[in-house]
Amino acid sequence: MGVLFLFVDGVGLAPAGHDNPLSDAPTPAINALLNGALTIERAGASTRALLRPLDATMGVAGMPQSGTGQTALLAGINAAALHGRHQPHFPPVALRSMLIERSIFRRLTAAGRRVAFANAFGVRYWEALAARKLRRSASVIAAEGAGVRLRSDHDLRIGSALTWDITGETIRASGGDAPAIAAHIAGERLARLTARYDLVFFETFLTDLAGHGRLAHRATPDRSPLSIAEQVHMAIERVDGMIRGALDALHPGDTLVLTSDHGNVESLSSLAHTRNPVPLLVVGPAASRFAPLVSIVEVADAIVAAAQEYTA
Numbered sequence: 001m002g003v004l005f006l007f008v009d010g011v012g013l014a015p016a017g018h019d020n021p022l023s024d025a026p027t028p029a030i031n032a033l034l035n036g037a038l039t040i041e042r043a044g045a046s047t048r049a050l051l052r053p054l055d056a057t058m059g060v061a062g063m064p065q066s067g068t069g070q071t072a073l074l075a076g077i078n079a080a081a082l083h084g085r086h087q088p089h090f091p092p093v094a095l096r097s098m099l100i101e102r103s104i105f106r107r108l109t110a111a112g113r114r115v116a117f118a119n120a121f122g123v124r125y126w127e128a129l130a131a132r133k134l135r136r137s138a139s140v141i142a143a144e145g146a147g148v149r150l151r152s153d154h155d156l157r158i159g160s161a162l163t164w165d166i167t168g169e170t171i172r173a174s175g176g177d178a179p180a181i182a183a184h185i186a187g188e189r190l191a192r193l194t195a196r197y198d199l200v201f202f203e204t205f206l207t208d209l210a211g212h213g214r215l216a217h218r219a220t221p222d223r224s225p226l227s228i229a230e231q232v233h234m235a236i237e238r239v240d241g242m243i244r245g246a247l248d249a250l251h252p253g254d255t256l257v258l259t260s261d262h263g264n265v266e267s268l269s270s271l272a273h274t275r276n277p278v279p280l281l282v283v284g285p286a287a288s289r290f291a292p293l294v295s296i297v298e299v300a301d302a303i304v305a306a307a308q309e310y311t312a
């Protein structure tokens with residue numbers, strides 16, 4: 001019995017309407033859970049799932065960003081306030097030691113719990129780091145600091161890891177090499193891992209890329225162009241398929257938690273991030289533990305508690 005923590009980058013919670021492509025997105029699994037689309041009107045409106053809006057601004061001016069947002073989510077610290085501003089992409093260097101010490105991975109492994117980071121990091125990732133084309137994300141820093149194994153292409157091939165884009169389509173469309181995995185199969189993989197661990201973490205950046213307009217072509221040989229709304233629909237449809245697969249295969253004692261670091265995809269009027277709240281979607285017996293949360297800073301403590309309380 002474990003907690004499956006899905007981190008989806010750049011998904012905010014806003015009112016339904018023409019500006020919000022989540023209003024009419026092809027998300028049957030989410031819609032079944034919420035009796036409607038992933039919009040703010042559905043917060044508190046369903047008994048099948050908990051949906052809450054979480055503040056992602058952390059009380060700091062400017063647009064929320066991934067570096068400080070992901071640090072806040074993984075370590076339960078107000079990274080933007082500590083840093084004095086929102087920082088994009090990667091955690092502020094001065095907060096790295098705090099991220100390591102307080103991460104959900106470190107806290108759970110120190111308590112003797114089993115933690116899996118389900119993303120696969122292939123040879124190309126390590127080469128990009130070595131060539132300084134990339135820096136370590138909050139999740140990788142936290143995992144390495146806790147001794148949580150970073151999975152490889154081998155894990156991907158044997159079915160115990162996923163690519164960051166869930167199905168491999170986006171990686172292949174950009175010339176990379178990744179096996180094709182249907183979104184619901186990806187979700188089943190995560191559920192199978194959750195049966196063996198107290199916490200399974202998976203992160204996807206697909207949604208944020210869509211909100212920035214960076215998935216501009218269909219991942220098919222004709223590479224037909226996609227509007228921003230179509231990009232968002234493609235990304236969230238993949239997340240939805242993964243949720244469906246996970247919920248079909250999770251055990252009744254498991255809890256699925258999905259949240260984000262900042263808004264982006266829920267507003268077509270801008271390709272930038274937003275100051276909207278982000279969704280906290282929780283399905284399973286630990287959902288009540290997440291019911292009082294109001295900020296992304298509070299997610300880490302609830303994850304740590306849920307992963308210990310509901311597992312044996």
Ligand SMILES: [Zn+2]
Nearest residue numbers: 010208212273
């Ligand atoms: Zn972004």
